Amino acid sequence: MGKANRVTEVGHMALSCKGGDERTKAVYSPIGTLTSSPSLYALPLPTLPFELIEEILSRLPVKLLLQLRCSCKSWNSLISDPKFAKKHLSLSTTHNVHCITYSNKYIIIESYPLDTITATNIAQSYLPFSHSAYFLGSCDGILCLAAADDSNSIIVRLWNPSIRKDKELPLLQEPKKQKHVMRMYGFGYDPVGDNYKVVVFLRLIDSNISNFVDKYKVKVHTLGTSSWENISNFPLVFPLKKLGQFVSGTINWLASKDQSRSQCFVAALDLGSGSYQEVLLPDDGEVHAYPLVLTVLRDCLCIFSGDDVWVMKEYGNKESWTKLFTISYMQDPYRPSYDVFKAVYIFEDYLVRQVSQSFGQQKFIFYNRRNDTSRLFVSVDTPEVCIESLISPCF
CATH class of the missing domain: 2.120.10 (Neuraminidase)
Incomplete structure (x- = not known):
């Protein structure tokens, strides 16, 4: 499995916004939907380095990225950044x-x-x-x-x-x-x-x-x-x-x-x-x-x-x-x-x-x-x- 595929596969696991409030954390399920059920807030969600999150997001389809902008402020800021748009374009x-x-x-x-x-x-x-x-x-x-x-x-x-x-x-x-x-x-x-x-x-x-x-x-x-x-x-x-x-x-x-x-x-x-x-x-x-x-x-x-x-x-x-x-x-x-x-x-x-x-x-x-x-x-x-x-x- 290539590096791009491995990184994308990580994106279909649990992700969270580094440094964000626990209530703003979202779980990205393997079927490609965001869940925000209160019962999930207590789960021990893994926190990935923001650099790795950027690598994962830059390989996702545009339609999904537009949905993920609503997950938290840091993701919205990243996905809306023109520099990120150029990186996504290159991939x-x-x-x-x-x-x-x-x-x-x-x-x-x-x-x-x-x-x-x-x-x-x-x-x-x-x-x-x-x-x-x-x-x-x-x-x-x-x-x-x-x-x-x-x-x-x-x-x-x-x-x-x-x-x-x-x-x-x-x-x-x-x-x-x-x-x-x-x-x-x-x-x-x-x-x-x-x-x-x-x-x-x-x-x-x-x-x-x-x-x-x-x-x-x-x-x-x-x-x-x-x-x-x-x-x-x-x-x-x-x-x-x-x-x-x-x-x-x-x-x-x-x-x-x-x-x-x-x-x-x-x-x-x-x-x-x-x-x-x-x-x-x-x-x-x-x-x-x-x-x-x-x-x-x-x-x-x-x-x-x-x-x-x-x-x-x-x-x-x-x-x-x-x-x-x-x-x-x-x-x-x-x-x-x-x-x-x-x-x-x-x-x-x-x-x-x-x-x-x-x-x-x-x-x-x-x-x-x-x-x-x-x-x-x-x-x-x-x-x-x-x-x-x-x-x-x-x-």
Whole structure:
């Protein structure tokens, strides 16, 4: 039994708050409930060092931790501490799949555990939103959602479904003289400033000209501030996908320098310095021959080229691209045949792939590589996979 398992097992034994009043002590039973019966006050409860209690609690699920905050003041103080939230995040391994729908000025977030075969809904959250929303990404347990209102402004909201906390960011006003606006988005953590940032790339299309014009703006919002800042050194690029991928303190978009998209590369924005760089794809002729998908695997950039999976083991080093494996063909049981797969997410043992899109609905297969099982989900929007955490967006 590993150290983490041994420590967690201790958490299912009797615990008490060190130095607290006898009446505040609680017993944590093996079935995961707190008991506070007066008959237990007389029992000789063991008192563990607070350091060990912290180690135990940092390995427990978020839902249980939120319940344990009521056990005593010292536990509430510990679990509410941002430093403890970061420690818990570093040890968290639970990933949930979040699907969103829009109804009656609310977005409904349905959450499912990624590591189970059955599609059991573990949570359903209602969040006020005046318009239909879509995911911009996730980072450290926080979902980033956005919508455009009637005045052509972008509404962005950060939401941690594990702790049910959200924050609406300042409105991002778009130019009203433009008929169309092409957007790129990104959301991630700035390790230099120890904060979270949202990036919006606006490429403007003149209302009187059919072709694109070189008008664009890159806006960045830092959580806790009251405005959006401009980034001036980001060049005009043509994204293959609107959503950027966060890795190593950077937001990365699969892009091209012209509309032909003949030569693709990764356009990267460093959240700490605001600098721009280009990350080249592997030197392999077949990489450019398939529809490409950019994602993250094991905290590394990852490219899907058809069914081939490439990973950049050292960020920014072109020579570190390595072909990991080829994904086996998976048949959609609800459709006789199809030709194109689209990878969405990949983890150590789990893969999320889109298999079809029709009538406003998308079908996704969640594939478990450990036991070679898969299950189907249907969503009106691309689902977002997010780690469970205590990190609050309310800075």
